[in-house]
Amino acid sequence: MFVIVGRDPDRSYSILLCLGEIFGLLSIILVGLLFDRRVSSDVYNWKTNPFSYHPLMMTIGLLFCYGNAILLYRTFKQIPKLMVKIFHACFLIISLTLGTFGLAAIIRSKIITNRPHFMTFHSWIGIATIGLFVFQWICGFISYLFPKLSLDIRKGYMPTHRLWGKIIFLFSVASILTGLSEHGMTSSFFTMNDIQQSRRLIIIFFGIFTSLFSLIVIYLLSNSDYQRPPDQTDEKSVPNP
Numbered sequence: 001m002f003v004i005v006g007r008d009p010d011r012s013y014s015i016l017l018c019l020g021e022i023f024g025l026l027s028i029i030l031v032g033l034l035f036d037r038r039v040s041s042d043v044y045n046w047k048t049n050p051f052s053y054h055p056l057m058m059t060i061g062l063l064f065c066y067g068n069a070i071l072l073y074r075t076f077k078q079i080p081k082l083m084v085k086i087f088h089a090c091f092l093i094i095s096l097t098l099g100t101f102g103l104a105a106i107i108r109s110k111i112i113t114n115r116p117h118f119m120t121f122h123s124w125i126g127i128a129t130i131g132l133f134v135f136q137w138i139c140g141f142i143s144y145l146f147p148k149l150s151l152d153i154r155k156g157y158m159p160t161h162r163l164w165g166k167i168i169f170l171f172s173v174a175s176i177l178t179g180l181s182e183h184g185m186t187s188s189f190f191t192m193n194d195i196q197q198s199r200r201l202i203i204i205f206f207g208i209f210t211s212l213f214s215l216i217v218i219y220l221l222s223n224s225d226y227q228r229p230p231d232q233t234d235e236k237s238v239p240n241p
Ligand code: HEM
Pocket: 054, 055, 056, 058, 059, 062, 063, 103, 106, 107, 110, 116, 117, 118, 119, 120, 121, 122, 123, 124, 125, 126, 127, 129, 130, 171, 172, 173, 175, 176, 177, 178, 179, 180, 181, 182, 183, 186
C-alpha cells in the first residue's frame, strides 16, 4: 500500500480508493454467492431462509456504504461542503436501512427456527454497532444539519464525531468477521464434500477482501494529507472530517 502512495496526495488517494472499491465490491459479490444455488442448497428466500439476507445486507450497508460514507469528505474535496454533508447523511440512511433489513432477517430467522436471541459475542457486538450507529447519526444530524447547533458546539463535538465514526466502522468490521466465523462453523465448515469446499473458499476470501477494504478505508481516513482543506465559508472554523 505504501509503495503506491507517491508524492501527489490526490493521485495516491484516487489509486487507493479504486483499490478499496474493488476489494469492497469483491466482498459483496462473494457474500452474495453464499446462498447461490451453485454452492448452497439453502437459497435466498425471505419466507423459508431469511438468514440468507443477513450477511448480504450487513455487508452492503454497514461495510461498503458506511465505509464510503465516512470517506465522502475526502473523496469529494471539490464539491461544496453542504452538498457533501447531505450526501454523507443520505449514504448513512441507506446504510442504516440495509442494516435494519439485515437485523430483521436474522431476528425472523431465529424466530422461525425457534433459537434464542443475543447468545453470542457476535450478536452483542452486532447490536452494539447498530445502536452506536443510530446514536451517532442522530447526534451528527442535530449538530451539523438540522437544527444545526452553535459554531462552538459543532467545533467542540467534531473530534468526538470523527473518532466515533472510525470506532463504529471498526465495530462493523468486527461484527462481519465474527459473524462469518460463526456462520462458517454452523455450516459444516470443515466437511470435505465439494459444495462445502466452495463455500469455505468463498467465506475465507470474503474475510480477506473485507479486511483489505477496511484497512484501506482506515488508512485513507487516518492520513492527514488526504483531509479536505478548510472551506472559505462560515464553516471554516469547524475542522473537516
Ligand atoms: C455489520 C455486520 C453485522 C451485524 C451488525 C450483525 C448483527 C447481528 C445480530 C444483532 C445478531 C443477533 C440477532 C439475534 O440474536 O436475534 C446476529 C446474528 C447472527 N449473525 Fe450477524 N451481523 C453482521 C454480519 C454478519 C455476517 C457477515 C455474517 C455471516 C457471514 C453473520 C452471521 C450471523 C449468524 C450466523 C448469526 C446467528 C448466531 C448469533 O446469534 O450469533 N452476521 N448478527
